[in-house]
Amino acid sequence: MEDVSGPVSRRAAAAAATMLLRTARVPRECWFLPTALLCAYGFFANLRPSEPFLTPYLLGPDKNLTNRQEPKPDRLLVLRVLWNDFLMCYSSRPLLCWSVWWALSTCGYFQVVNYIQGLWEKVMPSRYAAIYNGSVEAVSTLLGAVAVFVVGYIKISWSTWGEVTLSLFSLLIAAAVYVMDTVHNIWVCYAAYVVFRIIYMLLITIATFQIAANLSMERYALVFGVNTFIALALQTLLTLIVVDISGLGLEITTQFLIYAGYFGLIAVVFLANGVVSIVKKHRKQEDPESSSQVTTS
Numbered sequence: 001m002e003d004v005s006g007p008v009s010r011r012a013a014a015a016a017a018t019m020l021l022r023t024a025r026v027p028r029e030c031w032f033l034p035t036a037l038l039c040a041y042g043f044f045a046n047l048r049p050s051e052p053f054l055t056p057y058l059l060g061p062d063k064n065l066t067n068r069q070e071p072k073p074d075r076l077l078v079l080r081v082l083w084n085d086f087l088m089c090y091s092s093r094p095l096l097c098w099s100v101w102w103a104l105s106t107c108g109y110f111q112v113v114n115y116i117q118g119l120w121e122k123v124m125p126s127r128y129a130a131i132y133n134g135s136v137e138a139v140s141t142l143l144g145a146v147a148v149f150v151v152g153y154i155k156i157s158w159s160t161w162g163e164v165t166l167s168l169f170s171l172l173i174a175a176a177v178y179v180m181d182t183v184h185n186i187w188v189c190y191a192a193y194v195v196f197r198i199i200y201m202l203l204i205t206i207a208t209f210q211i212a213a214n215l216s217m218e219r220y221a222l223v224f225g226v227n228t229f230i231a232l233a234l235q236t237l238l239t240l241i242v243v244d245i246s247g248l249g250l251e252i253t254t255q256f257l258i259y260a261g262y263f264g265l266i267a268v269v270f271l272a273n274g275v276v277s278i279v280k281k282h283r284k285q286e287d288p289e290s291s292s293q294v295t296t297s
Helices: 007-047 051-058 075-090 093-123 133-151 158-182 186-213 217-243 252-296
Strands: none
Touching: 075 093, 075 217, 093 158, 093 186, 093 217, 093 252, 133 186, 158 186, 158 252, 186 217, 217 252
């Protein structure tokens, strides 16, 4: 039989043992370095050598700070002032009109923007053809900015024709959303989406300006915050009813059909309100003339 206890066999066994030891050390080396780094990070993060000197520095004579604790404001008084400001802001009819449109249209805008990718995928699946969704988003934003710049040169009496304008443009938005949903052509869908975003960005800029024009600077945050909160609350409700599986869980095409009807309803409401406002203003202009004629006769 062949002798396997020779020098070659012993060297092979030693090499195998060395490799086994190296392999056994790898797990220890793998956890040791991250653990050491974490410990060092925790030590230096909690060391904070400047902490004892920070308070005396801030209380220096040139910092205009004091160590005395100010009394807490009365919460009921703050809420009462906030509520009075709220009533004062929304008692203005033009501001209320623009704010209602802001909240309603922003809700629908968020729904369309959030779920447009699903509609595009339905119209033209990305696995079958090249898509240009990102480019369309960029182009629509750019053209919307151009439209916002141009609207500054348009001279119109928004106090008289504002509601009718909101109605007509809301109707155009409804038509654009309807075209996105019913015309199963990706390029038509892209074009309708660009029109949709341009109109919304145009109107939301006008609405922001009209609201700000009827407010003092101290109440900007209150009104804009309330309008945005209502828009998000409506969006959440609409999502739960239309999109979420616990609600109706409708298909994407049916969802956009509902969004088109939603903007159409906004258009009808503001058209009716605008017509009533114009008729009232026209009657007010005629009343002084009729009263002066009676006095003369």
